[in-house]
Amino acid sequence: MSEAIRSMCKSLRLAYVADIYENIPFETPEQFIESLFSEEFRLREKAKIQRLIKNAKFLDSKSISTYEWHEQIRFPTQLDKESLLSLSFIQKQQNVVLIGSPGTGKTHLATGLGRKACEVGFEVRFYRVSHLIEQLEQALRHKRLEAFRRKFEKVDMVILDEMGYLPFSKEGSELLFHLIAEWYEQKSLIITSNLEFSQWNRIFTDSRLTAALVDRLIHHAHILTFSGESYRLTNALSKSH
Template sequence: MLADWAERGTPKQREYLHGLLAAEVESRQASRRHRLLRAAKLPVLKTFDGYDWTAIHFPPDYGRQPLVDLDFLEQAQNLVLYGDVGTGKTHLAIALAAAACNQGYRARYFTTAALVMHLRRAKDDNRLDKELTALARNQLLVLDEFGYLPIDAEGARLLFQVIADGYEQRSLIITTNLAFARWGTIFGDDTMAAAVIDRIVHHGRLLQFRGESYRVKNALMK
């Protein structure tokens, strides 16, 4: 039908109609990107522009280009950004989440401690199932500062539930300065930690960060 009506128009009319429809599509896409970025609740907006990649050691079968192309999202793969404090783990995680939103993916950012508190409040208010369903709608979940603060037994179980529910369903980005061997201290249970690691590494890659803290290197206080 649209093609039939287009044939009836003059070249100028068709040119105008094409421009109008293209502008409408771009407006809708821009609105969607804005909604997704707002829903992701990123603490700040970060991009890859000017990012220092020199601190990152990639796995042999993976590199910078497939990472920024977000190919891991298509296959619901995970990323563990592990290493020294201040070497760009959080910046990269946020930039990846922002890029995902700009490409139409649903993403959500939490510090690990904030997610645990969020889930605990939901459980206390008898709406845990609703919150877990809302989290499950995201194609990417970022857990920042994993292992920076202690988690009690109930919080560990809630965190385990989120990670287990997302297995092979969505991508997970974890930033941490703790090696896998120390994850038992996070959950207070080596068996639970082993189950979490098993799910994450099955479809995941480890990016290691080494170097001096950017904040210390550029600090006013010496």
């Protein structure tokens, strides 16, 4: 590979041509160019997906392909498994709320849907709710709240995991409320929680704020409920015997 060709590829922003052209079979000039550019596009798309997944900051590599669907997941009447997996709710800026006991597969499903969204080109962010509130409070203290909120401008979907596992301060509750209010009808949310909406007063200190938050979340939401024993507990018990 001559430096001249490598330099021209760089100027044309062809990221992979210089490294792959020798491996492309040559039958006709037209076929060679088409195969070369097809491979350039394929590698660009692969890199884009890897970048989207990295930016999402999932806590693990769980995917939909490894998800164990079970009969204890109750779908709302307007949604079934196929329409959930089609991710059409993201294009419609709708929310998905997964409610049920710990260990019943909510976070795995949320992560799997998030990863699938990245694979088709959506910008996704994953947060444990307690960590998000910590970051919001830090941003407020350092007068960087506006900059923090701007980070979500081009994000299509935000996953808020473990809503309700830890109570929030009044300040934290208000910061989260204002952020979710900004996202209302602008982005999709996936929320996992071990508490029914009627119990959210436990985590949000202000009952009026709680009611307003729930109202926004469920206005365009598909609510799935999970029942049954904890997978983690069941697996741990089975391994101990």
